[in-house]
């Protein structure tokens with residue numbers, strides 16, 4: 001199969017490299033140096049046990065330059081760039097192209113559905129953690145399931161995607177209730193990503209400090225109120241356990257939002273905590289903690305150019 005990975009950063013390199021064992025993979029990115037490095041040397045993955053794997057069969061090209069339609073595209077740009085990346089790469093999509101988003105944040109599937117048939121959109125989340133080391137190199141710092149599903153009656157295309165990912169070595173779970181999966185991942189990201197970005201700590205620290213864990217609980221409980229107003233119910237203890245488990249399994253890794261702050265680029269806050277705040281308004285649910293975090297993260301972005 002011909003597969004395009006739109007966004008050849010940390011996660012794109014992980015999924016693209018593994019998929020390239022059996023398929024033709026085209027890594028698409030906006031950064032010329034990243035594209036050149038992948039063209040010259042392929043993708044290098046440092047696994048948690050210290051082993052290094054090289055994937056040289058991948059191809060790479062700059063966003064918008066490939067005109068050849070693909071069978072499957074996986075979107076792995078930050079939510080902030082979804083619209084731009086889809087518009088630039090719309091020629092990759094033919095009638096039958098399946099487009100899968102494994103990005104964090106709410107609303108990416110709706111943006112994709114403006115370019116392909118809604119039944120061809122696969123929504124998912126990934127419990128893997130990857131850290132971008134630059135020049136086509138990543139550290140694979142945490143493993144876990146890839147949950148996929150659809151908002152439509154799309155069993156056939158979900159099965160195709162599940163087989164593809166399983167064959168590449170990913171653990172795949174097909175979700176009957178994709179809304180629950182999206183909300184679950186939001187609960188992880190709205191606490192883990194923001195805490196690690198603000199404190200610049202590895203993922204595991206949040207469960208090692210009582211004040212840090214209290215921060216997480218307040219954000220998670222508040223978001224659960226919004227999820228429930230929207231029709232998705234959570235057992236609070238189970239929800240916290242799910243967040244705790246991510247902090248354990250990816251404990252030595254660094255969240256994508258941590259990496260964004262470190263690289264002084266825009267963080268995905270509007271599609272994560274910001275999406276909760278916006279949805280809460282619809283239901284009249286108060287969200288003072290999440291509102292505060294959105295403002296704090298934007299204030300941190302505002303200071304990028306002010307200090308060394």
Ligand SMILES: NC(=O)C1=CN([C@@H]2O[C@H](COP(=O)(O)OP(=O)(O)OC[C@H]3O[C@@H](n4cnc5c(N)ncnc54)[C@H](OP(=O)(O)O)[C@@H]3O)[C@@H](O)[C@H]2O)C=CC1
Nearest residue numbers: 007009010011029030031063077081085103104129130256
């Ligand atoms: N890292 C992780 O552990 C996890 C991340 N995620 C989610 O996966 C998604 C990707 O994250 P991650 O891999 O960390 O992000 P990265 O920033 O490492 O990678 C995103 C890549 O997309 C590129 N890009 C930006 N705009 C475009 C465009 N118009 N066309 C093509 N490529 C473009 C970026 O280039 P440039 O550098 O020039 O901007 C960058 O190389 C996010 O939604 C994130 O939240 C989910 C689970 C875990």
Ligand SMILES: CC(C)(CO)C(=O)C(=O)O
Nearest residue numbers: 126127128129192255256
């Ligand atoms: C917290 C983590 C690693 C969970 O998979 C994640 O989604 C991210 O870094 O954005």
